[in-house]
Amino acid sequence: MTTAPDGLDLLRIAGSMARFGGWSVDAETHELALSPEGRALLELPLEGALDFDAVFALHPDEWKPIVAAHLERCLADGTPFDLETPMHTAHGTLLMIRTIGEAAYGPDGRIARAQGAVWDITPMADERAKNRALEERLELTLNTISDGVFFIDHDGRFTVANDNGAAMVRHTTTELVGRHVFEVFPEAQATPFARSLAEALSGGERLVTRAYYAPLELTLEATFYPSEDGVAVYLKDVSDDERLQAELRRTSAILAEQAALIEASRDAMVVRALDGRIRHWNRAAAQLYGWPAAEAIDRFERELLYDEAAAYDAATEATLRDDYWSGELDQRTRSGRALVAECRWQLLRDADGAPEAIFAVMSDVTADRKAQEARLRAQRMESLGTLAGGIAHDLNNVLTPILMSVQLLEQGETDAGRREILATMEGAVKRGADMIRQVLSFARGVDGRRETVSVPQLVDDLVGFARDTLPKSITVDLALDDAVSATRGDPTQLLQILINLVMNAKDAMPTGGTLRIRTTELVLEDSYSSISHLAMPGRYVAIEVEDTGHGMPPDTVEKIFEPFFTTKEVGKGTGLGLATSLAIVRSHGGFMQVYSEQGKGTRFTVGLPATSAGSGADARPAAPAPEVPRGHGELVLVVDDEPSILQITCQTLELHGYRTLRATNGRDALDVMTATQGVVDLVLTDMMMPVMDGAALSAHLEEHHPELPVIAASGLNSNGGAARAVGMGVSRFLPKPYTTSLLLTTIRDTLLDARRAGMVTE
């Protein structure tokens, strides 16, 4: 017995009761199985493999395409069939056979095979009646087929065509029958169909050809069955099928492209379901927020990114209502950094138009907002200045008669008591006039002398003042570069500014501390001026006055240069000191910066344009620009919570031969270290960061990667934190803001030291 595929058992039972045979044709291989009853019916060998083509050939030629058409349909889309056809037995007896077939599905839900029953219905009629009946049945059966069936004789002429087939090729059966194929379809001669037809007419195997036929704008699939009288052709219109597949290919290509674009986008793109759970999280989102996609997906976006849910909820509501919402929201990254995100939210709907998800595009505009705030602050100061200037002018007119009247009265007054009262009045008026003068110099700028000022000389005067004035509890620490360039300006005004800073420092250290005065030369590059306080790029002499006092909270630091802003008690300060100082420094073409850490101290920097000549009298030729040391592909992990500094530092390093990795805090840095499996050559970390600060990071690295050099950068260079840090896994200290050459030199030196240390231990 042949190997019977599954599904034949029932049919075999049925077959054994009547003259029923069971059959099955495999969808992939066309392997034919036939039960013993079926084999007996067709007088086939009862055992051994059967050849599908040989059994199929037992049908009379004109019936072959009909049977084939039904079988192919059944295998293709599961259409069942029920046919009455003539069929020869292997020994040549013509029988009338009824064949029923249906599709059988595999476990994957696809059609695995066609299967059914076959039995003998040969009527006991005379031959003629039988023949006539057969012809009628043929025609009837042909037209039950929805596809095309054609017979083509050896001369290439149509002998039979069914109605649907003729319609498919835009003709009628009468137009086709008797005419040559290429007479009707001259364009077909150059197609694969013509080649297959020729091959089929010369005998051989069943052929299937699928091609696009341009004149009909159809994609056709033709199955050619060679026979004695020519060839039977079964023709299917597969245009829809083809179109669907092409559409599918195009759609999936577009989808893949869109997915790639979303992944590659610099904006964070997040899709969240209506319940607020994250469904998609692109690479930029992972970068911006510090959460990898695997950890973000399925979390509630609201919990992941927002401290304040009210604004988020309102925006979500607006998106659901209007389909779209755009605006700014405060968010927080994994490392705890606060950021301002510009959001564009689009409601996504499913095929039925029901809301399905929200697609959010978000970009970090924190730096823009800060720049904008700085601009607004500058504008506010300017308008305050204009207002103050106007008031000051009028106040002077008010004070003039008072002062002069008091002095006129004093002239003739001999009574000591009255003279004292008048002197008090005079003193008060003069103090008022002095304040107005300060307002005016802030508002209108300051005229002053413009002469070459030796900075070491200026600082000498300042140090003299500081030593005379400051209490013993304050240590004065100097780090002076005697070779700094000179500047041009009014030495009296400049000294006044520096004295003002020293006095502020004294006030910040009521219980004592260290006052550090430092001079240095620095070059502000284009990229750097965005962080500096309104400074133009160029070469500057910087004078720093730094204390170890109580420091200031960030919102105070922001306003420190505004006129009338004072941290002192009412009556103790006018709030004009630093505003006036800044006005004076600006009138010198310079800039002022402040850096403060609460509880640690404050540093003011006065930057004055360096004149091209060297310092003072002993002007020497400008030192040749030192060659900046370049890296050789060493991998530097830069850790800073300030995106602009991170950006500039990495850019600078990459420009000078290093490779960089970025992290926004200590924990982030450790994640990067783990992810890269310790291929980092050096870590450059800021000291003051949220989540895990530089000290904690360097301590951790000291323990787990003792060979890895760490450079600590901080705005304060004499505070306890930095001093503690050096020696605790920190190889070197880099004061902020650092210049390109200082950055590169420090990194080069640190790497060299690390290499030497490595050689010793080896």
Added chain:
Amino acid sequence: MAAPERPATIVLADDDDLVRAVLRMALASPSTSIREAADSAALVSALGEGTVELVILDISIPGPGLAANIAAIHSQQANARILVLSGDASVPGEFVASIDDFARKPIDLAELRDRVGQLLTHAPTTESP
């Protein structure tokens, strides 16, 4: 200071009544004669009332402006000295050459008298009556 044949004439041009009053008191003496002007028009007519040795001019009296006021003084009283007073910290640079002195308000009595004395002493007295 040599006793002049006639008192020196000073014009006080300031729109503030109190300022003019106090300046008049400060400068009043047998050797000075004082005229007052509250605006540019009054200044022009004061200049037309006879020889003027000194004009104490506020930087912003009502009228066509400092430049016009200075021009009026120069054309009507070519030998008059000009002391500009201002509530501002300085006088615009372009006027420095066309005035004789500048003082910032509020001004000390002593300083005012000193400056006025200087200007009158060095005033050219060669004019013919």
